[in-house]
Amino acid sequence: MITEDPKHQDIHEYLAEMEDIPGTRVFTAKRARQGYHLNQFAMSLMKDENRAKFKADERAYLDEWPLTEAQKLGVLARDYNKCLDLGGNVYFLSKLFSTDGIPFAEAVSTMTDMKFPEYREMMMRGGRSPEGVRSIKANEAAAAAKKEDR
Amino acid sequence: MARITAGVASSHVPLLGVASDFNKDRDDYFGPIFAGYDWTREWEKAEKPDVVILVYNDHASAFDMKIIPTFAIGCGERYKSADEGWGPRAVPDVEGHPDLAWHMAQSLILDEFDMTIINEMDVDHGLTVPLSMMFGKPDAWPCKVVPLAVNVVTYPPPSGNRCWALGEAVRKAVESFPEDLNVQIWGTGGMSHQLQGPRAGLINKEWDNRFLDGLVGDSDHLRRIPHIEYLRETGSEGIEMVMWLVMRGALGKNTRALHRHYHVPCSNTAIGHMVLRPDNGEGLDMTGSDVTAIAAE
Numbered sequence: 526m527i528t529e530d531p532k533h534q535d536i537h538e539y540l541a542e543m544e545d546i547p548g549t550r551v552f553t554a555k556r557a558r559q560g561y562h563l564n565q566f567a568m569s570l571m572k573d574e575n576r577a578k579f580k581a582d583e584r585a586y587l588d589e590w591p592l593t594e595a596q597k598l599g600v601l602a603r604d605y606n607k608c609l610d611l612g613g614n615v616y617f618l619s620k621l622f623s624t625d626g627i628p629f630a631e632a633v634s635t636m637t638d639m640k641f642p643e644y645r646e647m648m649m650r651g652g653r654s655p656e657g658v659r660s661i662k663a664n665e666a667a668a669a670a671k672k673e674d675r
Numbered sequence: 676m677a678r679i680t681a682g683v684a685s686s687h688v689p690l691l692g693v694a695s696d697f698n699k700d701r702d703d704y705f706g707p708i709f710a711g712y713d714w715t716r717e718w719e720k721a722e723k724p725d726v727v728i729l730v731y732n733d734h735a736s737a738f739d740m741k742i743i744p745t746f747a748i749g750c751g752e753r754y755k756s757a758d759e760g761w762g763p764r765a766v767p768d769v770e771g772h773p774d775l776a777w778h779m780a781q782s783l784i785l786d787e788f789d790m791t792i793i794n795e796m797d798v799d800h801g802l803t804v805p806l807s808m809m810f811g812k813p814d815a816w817p818c819k820v821v822p823l824a825v826n827v828v829t830y831p832p833p834s835g836n837r838c839w840a841l842g843e844a845v846r847k848a849v850e851s852f853p854e855d856l857n858v859q860i861w862g863t864g865g866m867s868h869q870l871q872g873p874r875a876g877l878i879n880k881e882w883d884n885r886f887l888d889g890l891v892g893d894s895d896h897l898r899r900i901p902h903i904e905y906l907r908e909t910g911s912e913g914i915e916m917v918m919w920l921v922m923r924g925a926l927g928k929n930t931r932a933l934h935r936h937y938h939v940p941c942s943n944t945a946i947g948h949m950v951l952r953p954d955n956g957e958g959l960d961m962t963g964s965d966v967t968a969i970a971a972e
Contacts, residue, residue, distance in 0.1 A: 534834075534901070542903040543830065548874030549911050553830045561740055568739045571760060606872060615871040616735045616828055623760030629689070630942045633875045644876060648940040652867075652878025659907040 547658045550609040560612020563600075566590045567613070570620040579624065605636045677775065677849045677856035681722065682922045682930070682951040683715070684890065685808055687731060687863040689800040690942045692764055695807045708946050711936030712808045715950055718934070719809050719817075724859040726772050728779075728821045728845060729802055730921045731863045732828065734759070736799035743829050744791035746841060748783070749798075749822035750776040757797035766803050766812075772819040775852055779821065782848035788841055798822060805863045808948075827864065827915050831902065838917045839898035842924020849925075862922030864915025866937075867908070868944035877910035878945050884937060886916060887949055893929040912944075926953040 543551040550556065566587070569575045579586040587597045599607035600621070608618055615633075622632040634644035647653060657664065694705040701709065736757040738744070751771045756763040783790050806816055823845075826832055833841075842860070849858050866886070869877040889897040898920055905914045923930070934950040 539831070539902070543906070546874070546906055546911075548872045549869065549906070550872055551830055551906065551911060552828060557740065557829050564735070564740050568735055571736075571758060576760075609871055614735075614828065617740075620735070620760050628942075629870070633870050633943055636872050637875050638873060647876055648878075648943060651880065651939050652945070653869075653874065653876040655877055655879045655882075655908055658874050658877070 545661050547661050547664065552614045556609075556612045556614070558612070560596075560614065560617075562591050563596045563608065563611060563613050564617035566592060566600075567617040567620045570624045576624045603635070605632065609636075677726075677852040677854055677858050679728075679846055679849050679858050679860055679925055679953060680724070681859045681933075682926045682953070683805075683809065683859060683861040684865075684919045684922060684947065684949040684951070685712075685805050685861065685863050686865055686941070686944060686946045686948065687801050687804040688941045688944050688946065689734075689759070689804065692766075692800050692804045692807060695804075695812065696764060696766075705941075708938050708941050709808075711938060711946070711948055714934045714936075715809055715948070716811055718950065722859070723857065724818045725856040726775055726819045726821060726858045728823055728849070728858060728860045728925075729805065729863065730823045730825060730861060730918045731801035731805070732826065732915060732918065733824050734799050734801055735828070737793075737796035738824075740829075743826055744824065745826050745833050746788060747791035747793050747824040748776055748780050749793045749796065749820075749824070750780060751794045751796070754796060754798045754802075754820075754822065756803055757799040759799055763797075764800070764803055766807065767815045769798055769802065769806070769816060769820045769822075772821055774854075775819075775849075775856065775858075776821045778852050779845065779848040782851060783841070783844050786844040786847065788844055793822075793824070796822075801863060805861055809861075823921065825918050825921065827917060832914055832917060834902070835900050835917045835920050836898045838920040839895065839924035842921040842926075845921065846925040846927065860922045860925045862919035864918050865909075865913060866916060866945040866947035867910050867913045869910025870912050870943055872911070874910070876943055878939055879908050879910075879913075880937075880939060880945065882908045883945055883947055886919075887935060887937065887947060890919065890923050890949060890951060891930055891932045897923065923951070926951055927955040927957075929954045 596611045631641045634641040694700045699705050750773050754769040756766050780790050780792050866883040867879045869875050930951045931954040936948040938946045
């Protein structure tokens with residue numbers, strides 16, 4: 526395990542590292558700011574009356590919130606990767622999973638390149654290995670080195 | 676004097692609450708998960724803690740994005756189970772210990788931790804699932820609870836080092852409370868899991884087990900793990916393990932492991948659970964039972 530002194534952390538280096546993980550959107554301040562209304566909309570689905578209202582007319586309900594058109598379309602399509610890109614956070618978006626009545630794991634699987642049964646099978650076998658998905662930069666460097674070898 | 680007599684670490688996966696509430700806890704899927712808590716349930720019956728300081732994170736239930744406290748302490752009399760979108764869990768209300776909690780808040784603030792004080796809130800699965808795992812399904816929880824909420828959702832969360840130091844300050848706060856109380860501290864959440872994006876489903880057994888190893892004994896190297904290592908190695912939600920460091924920091928220099936359990940998978944996550952005794956030559960075993968014998972069973 527790495528043993529760095531956290532007192533000497535540079536904020537810009539810290540934030541750059543957050544963007545260097547393959548297939549991962551870390552909920553940084555930038556995303557938190559961008560997704561504020563999207564997440565607060567999702568939060569409103571904690572109430573039964575709001576869930577009913579949303580289900581009755583999703584578009585009309587979304588139009589009551591100061592969301593961007595892209596955010597609204599992301600929600601309507603249940604395109605969770607798009608929602609994450611636009612500042613959504615999975616704990617907030619999970620209110621949408623429960624409104625749809627689908628299990629958390631199934632909703633999570635839609636963000637991967639697998640169908641739910643395949644994803645579930647991967648979890649039963651011990652989950653996704655961190656091998657090869659730790660760093661975008663490290664992967665690029667390894668690919669470049671491999672190319673040079675040829 | 677109040678004393679911290681044990682530390683408990685546990686995942687708090689919401690699905691475990693569902694399994695417990697709908698009596699699925701001994702089926703093929705959940706059986707191996709719940710079996711790892713059997714030892715602890717028996718042990719808790721003997722330990723009879725008066726108060727549990729329960730370090731957990733809220734999952735967009737009590738706190739939305741309007742207010743994001745880094746460290747918050749529940750000083751209320753009573754907390755209800757939150758409605759997380761399926762209606763509230765049918766579990767007993769959680770009884771607080773306002774006298775101890777307010778005392779802790781004062782002591783922690785004087786120790787330069789800027790605590791947010793909460794007098795009213797609902798508590799979600801982050802807090803109620805560990806209670807179910809450790810105590811089963813009683814009509815009332817057998818102890819009082821001081822909720823200690825840590826932000827691990829919006830970045831940056833507090834550093835591991837800061838969490839450990841908060842634990843040290845919690846211990847000092849508890850030990851300066853005049854009432855004779857048997858206090859446990861629980862660190863919840865984790866272990867490796869990623870709930871979002873194309874990399875979802877990440878599990879790192881080797882790393883998780885090294886982390887469990889690191890909680891035992893007199894090393895404090897875990898406090899130096901940077902956020903990026905949790906993210907790369909244990910998934911975007913593995914960062915919850917910094918909450919275990921509040922627990923570990925509160926146990927003092929040295930610990931002994933009484934019980935350890937690890938299982939994959941539970942839904943999208945790895946389950947980790949550990950029971951620790953502070954072992955600082957203070958004779959903190961309040962049960963009088965032979966712990967080595969229990970652990971060997």
